[in-house]
Amino acid sequence: MKKVIGLLTAVGLMTAPLVQASTVTVSGSTSVAHVMEVLAENYQNTTNKSVEVQGTGSSAGIRAAKDGTSMIGMSSRNIKPNELTPKTKEIVIARDGIAAAVNKANPVKDLTQEQISKIYRGEIKNWSEVGGEARPIVVVTRENGSGTRGAFEEIMDLQRSVNGHTVTAITTSAQVGNGNGMIKTMVANNPYAIGYISLGSVDDSLNALSVNGVAATDNNIAAGDYQIARPFIALMNDDAPATAKSFIEYIMSEDGQRIVAEEGYIRVQ
Structure with a gap:
């Protein structure tokens, strides 16, 4: 019995990271989070892919994107050069x-x-x-x-x-x-x-x-x-998972930018 439990635990440990990796994690500006949550909900309904959004503040979101603790960071202020690494890219998703x-x-x-x-x-x-x-x-x-x-x-x-x-x-x-x-x-x-x-x-x-x-x-x-x-900025490292890049592509698409406008912000595409 102990061997079976041990095997099940091992299987659980192996599959847990796979489940987590399939979820796009986004954190940062509470202002950006307002529209990001709506974008995430519509993206999930369209693709059945999971997105988790947390409003933690712009500075925290910039750090999260930089160190990889979130796949995507959010900022509602301009970003200083020393806050990023060469592999961290800024994408203006809306203006406010x-x-x-x-x-x-x-x-x-x-x-x-x-x-x-x-x-x-x-x-x-x-x-x-x-x-x-x-x-x-x-x-x-x-x-x-x-x-x-x-x-x-x-x-x-x-x-x-x-x-x-x-x-x-x-x-x-x-x-x-x-x-x-x-x-x-x-x-x-x-x-x-x-x-x-x-x-x-x-x-x-x-x-x-x-x-x-x-x-x-x-x-x-x-x-x-x-x-x-000010701009609403998404930050993502070059080595971010394909799931995160797909979500950004959705945000910048016609459907995503339409939602941006419907939520009262200025579209950029």
Whole structure:
């Protein structure tokens, strides 16, 4: 009996890696994960091939692709040269705007980029300074390592150098939320809050501000008129399994890009 159990265990150990290898693993940006999960579901329904998507943050996704702990990494910020190896490739699968969002009760509908930057630096502290009520502004930001935060800081000039190191210039009094969902909840529940989220995650629970008089819309991003925008990037090593490469091919196909557009993002093909 012991020999039979031992044989079955050995067979299980030999087949387990094969099962795992057939599953495409994807991890990284929670913003990219939103559309990636829909792409994965449709891909699975079409091909009967398994895809697992985990939202772990852009920095974690970049590392996962680099060291091979995930077949595909996801980033919603530009990637620094020292974060990749020569065999790691970047594929822009979509483009997305970052919406500066306020509570639906807030009368402010438009801000300049400079005003938003000053709010996040803590230089503008009251809504009355930008045409709103005489109430303190509650600044809400994403967590460190978030691709949305990294892109927002870069675009909005919210970084500074300290002893040769680049650090955030966002006010230390800012409240921090993990993920687009938490930011939406925090802003929706506070009439004096301002946050930033992926444009594809905007819904009726809050208002996306116009910036420099330009509405945060797909058409304005595609035309280059709305400036707070960033790429959605998939990362994959040259030696990634064929199953992972097939999934990327699907994402870049007409069907995949149609889903990208249906989910509120800008297609790249």
